[in-house]
Amino acid sequence: MNLRNIFVPAGVIGLVLVGYASTGWPGVAAVVGGLVMWALLHFTRLMNVMKKAANRPIGYVGSAVMLNARLKPGVNLMHVMAMTQSLGERLSAENAQPEVYRWTDGTQSHVTCEFANGRLQKWTLERPQAEAEAE
Template sequence: MNLRKIFIPLGIVALAIAGYRAYGLQGILTVSGGLVMWGLLHYTRLMNVMQKARNNPIGYVGSAVMLNARLKSGVNLMHVVAMTRALGEQLSAEGQEPEVYRWTDGTQSHVTCEFVNGRLVRWNLVRPAPGEDPAGES
């Protein structure tokens, strides 16, 4: 069970109650202003990540090896998109868990990432064999 779905609303209610008990209506307005600011900061970050990602093709990353080295379990999809500056190529069916995305670099090395509940749980780096032609030409 995702505890964030329980603790975040409870935290908001606790902040509102504490604000009211300390400062009355002005405390509730202050807490509301802080929550709006928190929401706007997240929205701004999301928009900045998407603006940077629009300049690269879907599923492209500069270096799959470097991406593999920088990935950590538990980060969310937006964090990975911010690292790659590109949306991942979706390999799983839409709305299906786990969500599987792939990022490929110019040498055809690719990193395949699995996300469960929006969080990275496992990833795999695949590199072509040294004698293998990356373009697949003979």
């Protein structure tokens, strides 16, 4: 079970109670205003990431090698989408865990990422073999 499902609502209720205990209803209004501001900031970031991703082809990234170097385990899918500025090409079945997405660049190098519960678990970079190396 994800502990965020318990701690986030408990933290919100705790903040509202502390606001009420410290200054009464004006404290509750200040805490609720802060929480609404926090939610609006995250919503605005999500909309900006999605707007940039809508203008690019699905599964495209400028450089798969640079994406591979910038990835870190534990980041969420929205963070990876912000780095690539595009939606990933889904390789897994819908609503299946882990979710697998691929981003490909112009040289046909691609990064395949696995997300479990929305967090990056592992990724692999695959580069095409040059025809000169094969000969």
